[in-house]
Amino acid sequence: MATYYYNMQVGKAAHSMSKHDYLTRNGKYQFISNGVEREDLIFQESNNIPSWAEDAKDFWNESDLNDTNIKSRPFREIKLALPNELTEQENIELMKQYCNTHFANHPYTLVIHSKAATLSPSETNIHAHIMFSEREIDRNRKEPSREEYFKRSSIKKDGTFSGGYKKNRIWVQKETLLSLRKEWEEIINQAYKDKNINKEISSDTIKKQYEKAIESGQLEKAELLKRPAQERIDVSTIYKNKDKIVTFKKYVDNGYYDEAKLILELESDPALKEKLAVMKYTAILKDIQHRKQQEQSLPKEIKVRISKLDIIKEINTKQQELLHQIKTLEVEYNKFKHVSYTKESMLDSIINTRTKGEYRKKLNKIHAIKEKQSLAFKQYQEYKAAGMTKEANVKFEKSAMLTRELQTHTQVVNKIREPYLQDKYQELAKSLAKEYESKQVQRYNHLQQLRKEYEVYNKMKYRIIKSKPVTSNKQSSGPNARPIAVGESKHTMVINKSASIANRLNKFSRLLSKLSPSNGKDILSSNMRFMDDTKKKPRERKNNGIEI
Structure with a gap:
């Protein structure tokens, strides 16, 4: 099986x-935990050692x-699958x-290990480790001594070198790893091509591979890639749960999905649970592809059947x-639902950003003073109406003091705002308000579109459930009737001989991927006929241009 793995980490x-x-x-790593000597080392060499x-x-x-x-980087390690x-x-x-x-x-050490795969003993897990130093050897200078080699590199005034070799900063850049991963993909694919092996690997993510397959029209490949990416799981977790994973794999390979589902439900480790789910998903897709290939090889005259349950699933x-998309978008939409996207509010945001939050603090302070002043003045009026002169005077003085304080803070805020009343900031605030308001409208429209699409799927399910199985009188009764195969039921539908199950599934997959609320009704009327045995509408007759 063609496997891609290329990872680099800092030691x-x-x-x-x-x-x-x-x-x-070597040393304590010569033996595994039960005292058995390791025998997976097949090659090692070290070069450029001082x-x-x-x-x-x-x-x-x-x-x-x-x-x-x-914080130092004494070495880097590259681990890759062969x-x-x-x-x-x-x-x-x-x-x-x-x-x-x-x-x-x-300076580097290359090691190659080969052993039986932990979860599939019949397969070989052959991989390599490259342990290297970032210090790049400079052939134009004398080799540093043991005492100088790992010191910081520098050049003296007389032009002589001091310290060790300089570390190459290229290894810190993310682009270097991406370039190495892509190059390794090309090397392996060329090796396959030289040996006439019809396989290839890819350094792209599962999502990117799926998009490329769709663009190139490779629908079978795209169907296998339409799965969630598996997150990295700790090796110790795999070893601890080896028996459980092997049992789960056996259930899935033999089609015992109920037993496999039970193991999934009882598993508490989220990482392991995700790995098992991906294994099950991949196995089911491979099984579907295998059955498609078998059915494609059958003669066209043989009618095939497809279960409603598979389509509904x-x-x-x-x-x-x-x-999931609707819930995520609803949270994002509701978050900004009550935000006012006016020119003034955007201008306040610009000023607050430029003043590193001080402007917003001043505005909050003014708002708090206004509330206190309003409360004090209200209490003053209540005390005055009740004839409580002393208490009314206290509240009046407090209200007057808060009014003076409010004026002072307002003057400070206006002074901060003054430089930003220029036309360029006004235009910027206006464009930002328009942009954010447009984004919120887009969120709302997208949300409505997804909801309509969800309802279209509900209608499709209803049509499928209510549809009757299409049968042929010649095969459904009489001495020449074809016996029902194992696993078939009353809910199994027959498809015309002109279309194989593979073509129908591919057509249906394209239908699901391209479905949108705008064309949902057309799809329901034109593409669901093979699943619905509804009566044909009577042909409309015309008489002298008048419909009858």
Whole structure:
């Protein structure tokens, strides 16, 4: 099976030698937990190690002793999956050539492991580790000594070098990893092509692969890729739950989906639960593809049947996706529902951003003072009406004091606003108000569109459930009637010989993906006829241009 995996991570400080021992299966890593010796190491080599080091282990040990800062990058590790379709020797030559190309000026250790896959013992898990230093060897200078090698690189006034080799900053950039991943995809695909193997791998995400398959018209490939991406799961979790995962896989492969569903429902670890769900989803899609290929090979004269339940399940899946989109959009829409998108409010936002929040604090202060002043003046009026002169005077003085304070803060706010009353800020606030209001309208229209689309799916389900199975008199009764196959029921519908089940499923998949509220009625009338045995409408007759 063609598998793509390419990952690069930064090594921790003071872990260089232990990582080297683990990769090369030395020291305590020579044996697994039950005392059995590891036998998965098939190749190792280290190159560009400085002359002062006895071996690679001595070099990485020296790295631990010097790169002690917790933020330092003593090494990087690339882990990548190798193709099972190549022999061990071919994979070794491939990796040696790869390292000579990309790490000719870096100290590195290359290790290749090959063992039985944890969850599929019949398959081989062959992969490589490249442990390398970011320090790039400068051939124009003398090799630094053991004491100088890991020190910061610098140039003295006389032009001589001091310290060790300089770390290449290119390894910090994300574009470097993306470029390496893409290049590895091309290398493996070329190796497949050279050996006439009809397989390929891709460094793209599942979503991007699906979009490319749709654009190129590869519907079968797109159907296999229409699944959620599997999140990374900790290796220890896989080992702890190995028996459970193997049992689940056995249930899924044999079609015992109820038993597999029970394991899913009882699982409490969300990461493991997601992995099992993806396994089930992938297996079902492969099973559907296999059955399609079998049915496509049958003669056209043989009529095939399709269950209503399968179609309704597909519609339910699409509706669940729509519900998730609707809920997410509703939260976003309600969040900005009561926001006023006026020119004044946008201008306030601009001023608040430029003043780093101080302007908003001043406005809140004015609002609080207004409320206190209004309350004090109201109490003054109540006390005065009740003849409580002393209390009324106290509230009047408080109201007057708050009024003066309000004027002071208002003057400060107006002084802050004054530079922003220019035409350029007014135009900016006006355009922002228009843009945000337009976005809110778009959210509302999109929300209404999704709701209408959801209702269209409900109508489709209703039509399917109410439709009667299409039958043929010649096959449904009499001595030549075809016996009902195992698994068929009264709800199974017959399709004309001119269309195979694969063509119908592909047509229905395209129907679901392209469905929109604007064309939902047309789709219902034109594409659901193969599932509905409704009576034909009587032909309209015309007499001298007058409909009868």
